Amino acid sequence: MSDNEKKMTRYDMKMQRRQQGGQKTDGGVRLLALGCIAFLVFCVGVFAWKTYQTHQEKNETYVTIGEHEVKKAEYDYYFYSGINSLYSYYGDMLSYMGLDLSKPLDEQNFSEDMTWQEYFDEQAVMQMKQVYALSDELTEAGFEYDATEDVNDFVDSLKTAAVSAGATSEAYLKASYGSFATIKEVERLVERDSIVDAYYNDIMEGIEVTDDEITAYYEDNKDNYDSVDYMIWEVAADIPETEEETVDETETEDETAETLSEEEQAELEAQKAAEEEAVKEAAMADAEVKANDMLDQITDQESFETLCEAQADEDSIEYLKTNVKMSSVTPTTVASWLFDSERQTGDKTVIEYSAGNAYYVVYFLNRYLDETKTVDVRHILIPSDAETTDEMTEEEIAAATEDAKAAALEKAESIYEEWQEGEATEDSFAALAEANSTDTGSSTNGGLYEAVTYGQMVDSFNDWIFDDERKAGDTDIVETEYGYHIMYFVGDNGAAWKLSIEDTLRSQKMNEYVTALVEPMEVVYAKQPETEETETSGETTAETTEDTTAETTAETVSESVEETEE
Structure with missing residues (x-):
């Protein structure tokens, strides 16, 4: 080193x-x-x-409708609108239709060859086709409609629903119309749909339906519009009620059944069923004899009445039926007999109703076309409900009820006086109805009810509008169980049967018109999933597993809120 x-x-x-x-x-x-x-x-x-x-x-484009490229957010709007609409109408009854909104839609069948996913897809596509076809046409025709109020109403209802669900408006919107939904986009679609609806109604109102067309349709469908008057009496079979078995008897039968073979048990059950059937047949045979005996004694309407009154246990039993449509007659075997084209006044018969264990004695009086006029009327409803609690005594409730009625009457009289001192026209009445009426069925339409049939409204309301002396322009205040109604009689309308047929024919013509518009529109999905395609309504609807789970608004909103919080 x-x-x-x-x-x-x-x-x-x-x-x-x-x-x-x-x-x-x-x-x-x-x-x-x-x-x-x-x-x-x-x-x-x-x-x-x-x-x-x-x-x-x-x-990117999700589906092309004719010449229009539709993005996913717009498709979702119509897809989920279909679900929301069905749910709002049927609610929890959807389960009886085979639809569970908490499970994937493509795993549930709407029919033998269609899933619920495909069904809602088809509905969404058809809706978009109609909207685009009519939108193109109204643009070309220069049709204008201010949908501002419709959009504002939508936004207000959205906010109210979101508050009720305990969610933000954004979360509620996405839960209702898909994850891509924005208030700006949905407002645009609501505005367009409102304009299209206005155009649709404008065209429909302009469609002419002639008297000859109405007559021809009636001749082909008389059973749906004619009325009958008839008399009917039920002779029920006197079937002895099965005696309730005691606990000891039940235990004995169970012990006996345990000692028998399956064949012996089946033979025993068959024997018991045969005995019960024999008892029923004997009772039905006896009822048939009684019914035919009554039939033999009937010579006219008066004799039928006499026989019924002699057998009636109660004075309230109704045996005379007047102005009855075929759809309202039960059972259907009676309806078929009454509406037979060969039926004549004075015809009588006995009809078996095995499902109800009875026979019916039926006497035919008349068949006709009810020409009673319908009426148009406006009204302003001022409710007279009193605020009560369970802790209140009967006297306190009675007093509160009287006070509420007095306050309602005073308000009704004040509004009525305001109208009388103003222009006192139908238009001014309609404006007051929209500002004051609590009747949700007419308040947004100036309080108007059109083509009201006799008996459609509650008694005092009905009696006022169908008074023989009633004439156009008549006004008054009428009390019903709902409160006080400020009335304005618009005038007579056509017979119900004629208006019904006219509406049916106009709808048919409108459907033909729209069908002709949408038929040439081709539907093409941007991405075809690797699954079998299904032909529906002349267009190809691809099956997809994307967004197949649809849930009720409340459930979906809840999840959206949780995700937002996370």
Whole structure:
């Protein structure tokens, strides 16, 4: 070792190892840092890719309707509108239709060859076809309609529903119309739909239906519009009620059944069923004899009445039926007999009703077309409900009820006086109805009810509008169980049967018109899933597993809120 070389002491070697170790540690840190950076780059890439995918899915064409490219948000609006509409109408009854909104729609069958997913898809596509076809036409025709109020009503109802559901308007909107829904987009669609609806109604009102067309339709469908007067009496079979078995008897039968073979048990049950059937047949045979005996004694309407009154246990039993439509007659065997084209006044018969264990004695009086006029009327409803609690005594409730009625009458008289002192026209009455009436069925339409039939409204309301002396422009205040009605009689309308047929024919013509518009429109999905395609209504509707789980608004909103909170 030369003199120039320094001897390595134990301290020097220790420091050298520490330095080398420090160098290794710095290298590890650099490697870890590089790894973290790579991981972050990967995460950013994944996020960017997901964002890109979402952006693409949101902005690319989902389906083409004719010449119109529809994005996913718009498709979802119509898809979920179909679900919402069905749910709002049927509610919990949907389960009886085979639809569970908490499960995937493409795993539930609407029919033998169609899932609920395909059904709602078909409805959405058909709705879009009609909207675009009519929208194109109204633009070309220069049709204008201000839908501002409709959009504002939608926004208000959305906010109210969101508050009721305990969610933000945004969360409620997405839960109701899909994850891509925005208030701006949905407002645009609501506005367009409102304009299209206005155009649709405008065209429909302009469709002419002639008297000859109405007459021809009636001749082909008389049974649906004619009325009959008839008399009917039920002779029920006197079937003895099965005596309730005691616990001891039941236990004895169970013990006996345990000792019998399956064949012997089946034979025993068959024997018991045969005995019960024999008892029923005997009772029905006896009822048939009584019914035919009554039939033999009937010579006219008066004799039928006499026989019924002699057998009636109560004075309230109704045996005379007047102005009855075929759809209201039960059972159907009686309806078929009454509406037979060969039926004549004075015809009588006995009809078996095995499902009800009875026979019916029926006497035919008349068949005719009811020409009674319908009427048009406006009204303003001021409710007279009193606020009561369970803690209140009967006297307190009675007093509160009287006070509420007095307050309602005073308000009705004040509004009535306001109208009388003003222009006192139908238009001014309609304006007051929209401002004051609580009747949801007419308040947004100036309080108007059109083509009201006799008996459609509650008694005092009905009696006032169908008074023989009633004439156009008559006004008054009428009290009903709902409160006080400020009345305005618009005038007589046509007979119900004629108006019904006219509406039917006009709807048929409108359907033909719209069908001709949408028929040439081709439907093409941008992405065809790798599943079998199903032909529906002249267009190809692709099955897809995307967005197949639809839930009720409340459930979906709840999940959306939870996700937002997370």
